[in-house]
Amino acid sequence: xxxxxxxxxxxxxxxxxxxxxxxxxxxxxxxxxxxxxxxxxxxxxxxxxxxxxxxxxxxxxxxxxxxxxxxxxxxxxxxxxxxxxxxxxx
Amino acid sequence: xxxxxxxxxxxxxxxxxxxxxxxxxxxxxxxxxxxxxxxxxxxxxxxxxxxxxxxxxxxxxxxxxxxxxxxxxxxxxxxxxxxxxxxxxx
Amino acid sequence: xxxxxxxxxxxxxxxxxxxxxxxxxxxxxxxxxxxxxxxxxxxxxxxxxxxxxxxxxxxxxxxxxxxxxxxxxxxxxxxxxxxxxxxxxx
Amino acid sequence: xxxxxxxxxxxxxxxxxxxxxxxxxxxxxxxxxxxxxxxxxxxxxxxxxxxxxxxxxxxxxxxxxxxxxxxxxxxxxxxxxxxxxxxxxx
Amino acid sequence: xxxxxxxxxxxxxxxxxxxxxxxxxxxxxxxxxxxxxxxxxxxxxxxxxxxxxxxxxxxxxxxxxxxxxxxxxxxxxxxxxxxxxxxxxx
Numbered sequence: 001x002x003x004x005x006x007x008x009x010x011x012x013x014x015x016x017x018x019x020x021x022x023x024x025x026x027x028x029x030x031x032x033x034x035x036x037x038x039x040x041x042x043x044x045x046x047x048x049x050x051x052x053x054x055x056x057x058x059x060x061x062x063x064x065x066x067x068x069x070x071x072x073x074x075x076x077x078x079x080x081x082x083x084x085x086x087x088x089x090x
Numbered sequence: 091x092x093x094x095x096x097x098x099x100x101x102x103x104x105x106x107x108x109x110x111x112x113x114x115x116x117x118x119x120x121x122x123x124x125x126x127x128x129x130x131x132x133x134x135x136x137x138x139x140x141x142x143x144x145x146x147x148x149x150x151x152x153x154x155x156x157x158x159x160x161x162x163x164x165x166x167x168x169x170x171x172x173x174x175x176x177x178x179x180x
Numbered sequence: 181x182x183x184x185x186x187x188x189x190x191x192x193x194x195x196x197x198x199x200x201x202x203x204x205x206x207x208x209x210x211x212x213x214x215x216x217x218x219x220x221x222x223x224x225x226x227x228x229x230x231x232x233x234x235x236x237x238x239x240x241x242x243x244x245x246x247x248x249x250x251x252x253x254x255x256x257x258x259x260x261x262x263x264x265x266x267x268x269x270x
Numbered sequence: 271x272x273x274x275x276x277x278x279x280x281x282x283x284x285x286x287x288x289x290x291x292x293x294x295x296x297x298x299x300x301x302x303x304x305x306x307x308x309x310x311x312x313x314x315x316x317x318x319x320x321x322x323x324x325x326x327x328x329x330x331x332x333x334x335x336x337x338x339x340x341x342x343x344x345x346x347x348x349x350x351x352x353x354x355x356x357x358x359x360x
Numbered sequence: 361x362x363x364x365x366x367x368x369x370x371x372x373x374x375x376x377x378x379x380x381x382x383x384x385x386x387x388x389x390x391x392x393x394x395x396x397x398x399x400x401x402x403x404x405x406x407x408x409x410x411x412x413x414x415x416x417x418x419x420x421x422x423x424x425x426x427x428x429x430x431x432x433x434x435x436x437x438x439x440x441x442x443x444x445x446x447x448x449x450x
Contacts, residue, residue, distance in 0.1 A: 021427070044427035052430040057419065059147065061426045066151040067111070067134035070142040149237065156241040157201070157224035160232040239327065246331040247291070247314035250322040329417065336421045337381070337404035340412040 015090040016080050019047030031076055036064045051084055053077050105180040106170050109137030121166055126154045141174055143167050195270040196260050199227030211256055216244045231264055233257055285360040286350050289317030301346055306334045321354055323347055375450040376440050379407030391436055396424045411444055413437055 012023050019027070024045055028037035039062040045053070058073040059066065084090060102113050109117070114135055118127035129152040135143070148163040149156065174180060192203045199207070204225055208217035219242040225233070238253040239246065264270060282293045289297070294315055298307035309332040315323070328343040329336065354360060372383045379387070384405055388397035399422040405413070418433040419426065444450060 043425045045430075046427060049427040049430045052434055053426075057426060057430070059151065061419065065133045066143075066147060067136060067139040070135075070139045070147070074142050149241065155222070155224045156233075156237060157226060157229040160225075160229045160237070164232055239331065245312070245314045246323075246327060247316060247319040250315075250319045250327070254322050329421065335403045336413075336417060337406060337409040340405075340409045340417070344412050 013047075016047040016050055016084055017090070019050070021046045023047065024050055028072065028076070031072075033068055033072055036062070036068050036072060039064050050077065051081055053081075103137075106137040106140055106174055107180070109140065111136045113137065114140055118162065118166070123158055123162055126152070126158050126162060129154050140167065141171055143171075193227075196227040196230055196264055197270070199230070201226045203227065204230055208252065208256070213248055213252060216242070216248050216252060219244050230257065231261055233261075283317075286317040286320055286354055287360070289320070291316045293317065294320055298342065298346070303338055303342060306332070306338050306342060309334050320347065321351055323351075373407075376407040376410055376444055377450070379410070381406045383407065384410055388432065388436070393428055393432055396422070396428050396432060399424050410437065411441055413441075 012026060013019060016027075021041055021044055024040045024047060025037045028034075028040060040050075043062060053061075053073075055073050055078075058077055059069045062069065064072075102116060103109060111131055111134055114130045114137060115127045118124075118130060130140075133152060143151075143163075145163050145168075148167055149159045152159065154162075192206060193199060201221055201224055204220045204227060205217045208214075208220060220230075223242060233241075233253075235253050235258075238257055239249045242249065244252075282296060283289060286297075291311055291314055294310045294317060295307045298304075298310060310320075313332060323331075323343075325343050325348075328347055329339045332339065334342075372386060373379060381401055381404055384400045384407060385397045388394075388400060400410075403422060413421075413433075415433050415438075418437055419429045422429065424432075
């Protein structure tokens with residue numbers, strides 16, 4: 001059996017507001033956008049900044065291709081923000 | 091008589107949401123914008139991304155000429171989105 | 181007496197929606213913007229595209245100087261669009 | 271005593287709508303923005319164009335530094351426009 | 361005991377509206393953004409200009425990285441403006 005927890009994964013804070021820039025990069029790499037994840041490091045975006053991003057910031061401020069940018073905003077940034085502002089625990 | 095169906099054409103999914111980047115490129119090539127169609131590949135825009143595009147994304151995010159961009163948005167992107175969100179089957 | 185009609189001038193369709201890119205270029209040249217008219221050709225803007233242009237498209241999408249751009253939008257593009265959408269015959 | 275009127279100053283029309291590009295340049299030079307005044311000439315902005323400028327046009331369309339641009343819009347362009355549209359004589 | 365006041369610190373006016381460009385630079389350096397503070401000098405932003413800045417001006421007009429820019433606007437520029445316009449004394 002295989003019950004060993006992955007230390008690396010569990011070390012990432014649950015709430016985006018506590019993510020470091022590296023946590024943000026790990027999140028988008030794991031979400032299927034390894035190439036675009038690099039741009040979040042270049043622009044120094046940690047969890048607090050991520051929660052402040054608007055659609056246009058993702059589309060034009062990261063210098064990433066439009067197709068992935070549209071999905072990153074719609075399926076991830078928007079969703080993380082919605083969860084954050086609705087969830088009292090996070 | 092000529093009833094042989096074009097395999098290539100029929101292999102494209104009916105609903106834009108299921109289109110690959112290549113399907114998007116084929117669509118705009120067939121719609122009379124072969125030169126601009128290339129930009130959809132460069133920006134990695136599949137059907138799901140296409141349905142998320144706003145006017146300004148088409149006009150400035152694809153780096154294509156303004157005249158064709160205006161028609162691509164008005165006659166195609168907007169229409170495909172309208173159909174998608176109004177049509178229960180697609 | 182001089183009644184010979186200028187073939188060139190009369191060959192331009194009355195309604196902007198029917199203008200070719202060359203008709204658009206001729207229009208802005210005659211309107212006093214010969215230098216800026218070239219940009220309409222570069223951006224492949226025919227009458228149909230012209231009727232879809234918004235203020236920001238004229239100001240930033242044509243790469244022309246701001247002063248003439250402001251007048252081109254306010255005195256021409258906006259006026260042609262207003263006439264087009266109000267006038268049943270055109 | 272010194273009552274000789276400055277021909278140069280008095281030759282500038284009272285109403286901005288009548289200003290040439292040079293009048294606009296003189297206005298902003300006298301207002302304390304000699305460096306930025308040049309940009310109004312480069313962009314061919316006469317009084318009529320000046321009255322059509324919006325905040326974003328001043329901030330990004332003149333290629334001038336942000337600090338002076340914010341003041342030029344807020345203390346001058348906006349004020350000249352307000353006066354123009356409220357004042358029947360001008 | 362150590363009661364000597366820091367001349368440098370106390371020389372900065374209390375109200376942002378009175379800050380020089382150097383005061384603005386000192387403020388953002390002390391606030392933890394020494395790298396970005398330089399951009400405020402480059403763009404010649406004094407206290408009066410700072411109070412006129414909008415979100416997009418901070419994000420795209422300073423040519424600084426997106427992550428810090430989002431925090432600079434949200435935690436500082438917005439807060440300084442709110443205080444300024446609500447506080448009668450400042």
